[in-house]
Amino acid sequence: xxxxxxxxxxxxxxxxxxxxxxxxxxxxxxxxxxxxxxxxxxxxxxxxxxxxxxxxxxxxxxxxxx
Numbered sequence: 508x509x510x511x512x513x514x515x516x517x518x519x520x521x522x523x524x525x526x527x528x529x530x531x532x533x534x535x536x537x538x539x540x541x542x543x544x545x546x547x548x549x550x551x552x553x554x555x556x557x558x559x560x561x562x563x564x565x566x567x568x569x570x571x572x573x
Contacts, residue, residue, distance in 0.1 A: 512540065512548040522554075532557060 515533075519526040529549070533539055538553040 511551045513551060513554070515547055515549065518549045518554060532561075535561075 513521065515526050515529045518529045522529070529537070533547070533549075537549060537557040539547045539549055541547055
């Protein structure tokens with residue numbers, strides 16, 4: 508399991524989408540963790556779970572492809 512934490516911008520780059528899309532997903536239930544400095548972070552595992560629940564498959568990035 509990959510428990511890497513991503514900023515909203517990092518998650519957007521990985522998903523090849525806009526940060527506003529990630530923020531919409533957060534509004535729809537994507538879990539976040541707030542750092543001490545107020546930055547919202549998304550766990551890769553939570554992103555995968557959310558996408559599966561939404562019927563969109565799992566998150567992947569170029570580093571995962573062989």
